[in-house]
Amino acid sequence: MTWIAMALLLLAAALAQSLFPPVAWLGHVKWPWLLSVTLYYAMRRERKTLLVAAMAGGLLQDALCHSPLGFSPLLFLAVGWPASACKSLVMTETAPTAAAFGSILTGVFVLVGGLWLHVTGAASVSAAGWLGKALGSALLGAVCTPSICSAAGSLDMLLGNIKRKDDIHGAY
Amino acid sequence: MKRKRVILFLFATALVLLNLPLPLSMWLRAAARDNAAPFHSGFRALLQHGALAAATLRDGRRHAREADRLREELANAQAKAADLAALKDENRELRQALGFQRRSAHRLVMCRVVSRGGMGGWWQTLRLDKGRAHGIGENMAVVTMDGLVGRTGGGQPRDGGPGLVVSERASDVLLITDPGFKVACEIGEGGYFGIVSGAGPAVRGRPELDMLSEAAPFDMDFIPGGAVVKAGDRVVTSGLGGVIPSGLPVGFVREATADKSGLYLRAAIRPAADLRRLRHVFVVIPLEPATARENRAEAPPGDEGRTP
Numbered sequence: 001m002t003w004i005a006m007a008l009l010l011l012a013a014a015l016a017q018s019l020f021p022p023v024a025w026l027g028h029v030k031w032p033w034l035l036s037v038t039l040y041y042a043m044r045r046e047r048k049t050l051l052v053a054a055m056a057g058g059l060l061q062d063a064l065c066h067s068p069l070g071f072s073p074l075l076f077l078a079v080g081w082p083a084s085a086c087k088s089l090v091m092t093e094t095a096p097t098a099a100a101f102g103s104i105l106t107g108v109f110v111l112v113g114g115l116w117l118h119v120t121g122a123a124s125v126s127a128a129g130w131l132g133k134a135l136g137s138a139l140l141g142a143v144c145t146p147s148i149c150s151a152a153g154s155l156d157m158l159l160g161n162i163k164r165k166d167d168i169h170g171a172y
Numbered sequence: 173m174k175r176k177r178v179i180l181f182l183f184a185t186a187l188v189l190l191n192l193p194l195p196l197s198m199w200l201r202a203a204a205r206d207n208a209a210p211f212h213s214g215f216r217a218l219l220q221h222g223a224l225a226a227a228t229l230r231d232g233r234r235h236a237r238e239a240d241r242l243r244e245e246l247a248n249a250q251a252k253a254a255d256l257a258a259l260k261d262e263n264r265e266l267r268q269a270l271g272f273q274r275r276s277a278h279r280l281v282m283c284r285v286v287s288r289g290g291m292g293g294w295w296q297t298l299r300l301d302k303g304r305a306h307g308i309g310e311n312m313a314v315v316t317m318d319g320l321v322g323r324t325g326g327g328q329p330r331d332g333g334p335g336l337v338v339s340e341r342a343s344d345v346l347l348i349t350d351p352g353f354k355v356a357c358e359i360g361e362g363g364y365f366g367i368v369s370g371a372g373p374a375v376r377g378r379p380e381l382d383m384l385s386e387a388a389p390f391d392m393d394f395i396p397g398g399a400v401v402k403a404g405d406r407v408v409t410s411g412l413g414g415v416i417p418s419g420l421p422v423g424f425v426r427e428a429t430a431d432k433s434g435l436y437l438r439a440a441i442r443p444a445a446d447l448r449r450l451r452h453v454f455v456v457i458p459l460e461p462a463t464a465r466e467n468r469a470e471a472p473p474g475d476e477g478r479t480p
Contacts, residue, residue, distance in 0.1 A: 014208070019212065019219075019286075030292060030293040066295055069197045074190070124352065
């Protein structure tokens with residue numbers, strides 16, 4: 001059931017990310033729903049599920065976007081990994097922690113991704129636009145990640161993938 | 173040990189994906205877009221109907237008045253259309269009598285905008301709900317009633333640019349405000365030629381622009397230094413690039429200044445089309461290129477189609 005829940009979450013997130021318009025005053029950034037799903041699996045589930053979520057989510061993002069295929073899976077893995085490594089040190093089931101993780105890691109994702117796209121010539125963004133996008137993404141990540149964590153946690157509990165909120169850490 | 177193998181396998185998969193042959197990666201993208209297209213269109217339609225229903229509930233009386241006004245306008249438009257049909261017939265007969273060929277070599281396909289900005293927001297793009305199945309191909313002009321909006325995906329990404337795809341049921345469009353968009357244009361009454369390129373999105377804008385990107389003025393380069401270009405001059409496509417038809421309105425000059433070398437002018441252009449609220453656009457589809465070429469070759473000077 002974990003994989004069914006993951007597939008549902010990823011598809012819904014991809015649809016939402018595609019349909020939600022970019023936020024102009026935050027540097028025209030898109031809502032990072034797919035990355036938030038990956039971060040949910042990084043913070044609250046075992047590492048194996050993180051790897052699959054990062055690969056599937058990243059591939060979905062690249063296939064529906066204009067970036068090179070394989071670009072997002074690698075970056076999703078790169079930002080999901082520290083979150084997964086740190087989860088035993090912090091209370092990942094609380095909304096503020098999810099917001100902090102979401103904000104920092106989404107910002108890092110956009111910084112590194114923007115640099116990659118600029119170096120490979122895939123996108124031309126000014127330094128100010130690049131930093132603006134990173135800050136805007138960080139703000140949206142702080143909103144998206146707790147929302148996704150709450151929704152995905154409820155779905156996982158509904159499907160019996162995790163028993164109670166207290167047991168989330170025990171789902172290794 | 174097993175976990176390490178899984179991790180290595182996944183990283184290797186990502187690296188393989190990054191190095192997929194271009195045709196395979198374009199096929200994957202097209203398949204993803206085709207499968208997502210019904211969901212995109214469905215949800216977009218649902219949102220639009222919801223917004224319409226909410227507006228009707230909120231302001232029903234005004235909508236009823238609006239409907240009456242539109243009915244009246246429709247009746248007037250139909251009467252005008254009937255007049256135009258008669259004029260068209262007359263025009264055709266006269267052209268036949270004079271041996272002229274048909275002017276327009278294009279048809280327009282109306283498409284709904286289902287998504288904006290892609291998934292990452294790095295490019296100024298749109299996604300339309302129609303694709304190859306409706307006759308749309310690569311590098312076709314996309315317009316609104318006011319002017320040029322962009323062009324459809326160019327197949328293989330050039331210079332590492334965005335991988336824009338035209339699939340069976342969806343089309344990616346690069347907007348004129350994207351820095352990667354370039355189109356040959358002519359400007360002013362003198363018909364000076366230049367190249368218009370997008371200046372990127374403006375971050376600051378009115379709050380209602382959140383929905384869509386602010387259309388920043390774009391730049392026009394390589395205008396001859398002796399040219400007389402004034403604010404408000406109209407800019408239209410020249411058709412010299414061979415991709416975008418000639419005569420499509422692009423925008424109006426906001427200001428023109430000499431470039432650093434002093435040899436050329438650089439003009440800031442205000443887009444003719446309102447790019448902030450795009451719901452529907454038209455794709456300009458050339459009608460049988462061979463026939464169009466013949467028509468142009470045979471038509472007397474000054475008889476070439478200027479607008480689709």
